[in-house]
Amino acid sequence: MPRSTVLIAIACTALLSACSSAEPPPTPERLRAIRIAAVEHGPAIPPIVGTGVLAPQDEARLAFKVGGIIRELNVRDGDSVRSGQVLATLETAEIDASVSQAEEGYGKARRDLERGRRLFEDDVITQEQLDDLGTAAAVAEAQLRAARFNRRYAEIRAPSDGIVLQRLSEPRELVAAGQPVVRVSRQSSGWVLKLGLPDRDFVRVSLGDPAELHFDAYPERTLAGRVSQLGAATDPRTGTFPVEIEIDAGDIRLASGLIGKAEIKVSSDSTLDYVPLTALVEGDATATLLFTYDAEQQTVTAMQRPVRFVNAEYAALGEPLPPGSRVVTEGAAYLHDGERVRVID
Secondary structure: OOHHHHHHHHHHHHHHHHHHHOOOOOOOOOOEEEEEEEOEEEEOOOOEEEEEEEEEOOEEEEEOOOOEEEEEEOOOOOOEEOOOOEEEEEOOHHHHHHHHHHHHHHHHHHHHHHHHHHHHHOOOOOHHHHHHHHHHHHHHHHHHHHHHHHHHOOEEEOOOOEEEEEEOOOOOOEEOOOOEEEEEEEOOOOEEEEEEEOHHHHOOOOOOOEEEEEEOOEEEEEEEEEEEEEOOOOOOOOOOEEEEEEEEOOOOOOOOOOEEEEEEOOOOOOEEEEEEHHHOOEEOOOOEEEEEEEOOOOEEEEEEEOEEEEOOOEEEEOOOOOOOOEEEEEOHHHOOOOOEEEEOO
């Protein structure tokens, strides 16, 4: 074999030996991805939850002063009305006859009184008889005022600009005095959720307490509200105390009668740490496992805390976490104490 060929073979062998003895480059550490959230603070008592019915804040059930047959009913459900607009009228034949009768009675009583005064001056009648004629004239005048008052209220007018919520009667229908004919609301009155609370919850609620409201008609929306009215006595039908929550509807179109669920955040002198429900890994009310994140070390720490109560999104911890803690909300089920992790948005 030529000498040059032997040298080439030796060089290749040495090169291959050097390559096989070199260590492979290190692979980067694969860290588990997690998501985190800041610990929030809230009242140390759970929110009060109740279900109620949506209604206008100012609502009127309009009726006639006297009974009779409805001649005209000019509005339907949902109609907009102006202040003073005639909504309904009665057949007035009987009422007009009562007014005429009262006018004639008052006219006769006045004539009798004038005649009696002249007779008294001529000593034909006594003072007592004259006084009786004066009393009869005053009674007849009062009856005339009552008849004219009833005549004015033989029609229903809108008390303010608003919307007709419900038409309760129909034309040619006979209605009694005071029987509601239409329900109307003021245009700018706003909306309230009316609900009843048992005594143990009612005593914890205060005027102005904030509330979150949810309606089945808008499952993706949460409306803000506040407690605007507290009843002073129980509803005899349900045994609960009435509570009204004023609603900030925003751009949502609401309608009377919608069913809503309210979560009232009652005021409290002390606070608890609130963490998302997704941060809880396992355990029970006395000791639940969760992980906190250390940004400097990029590690997680396992902790156990009692849970005081939960709501739709958060759990209130019975013991506080270190100030400024952030908890793991995604990926916590696969972690162990002290593990290095990476945080993703």
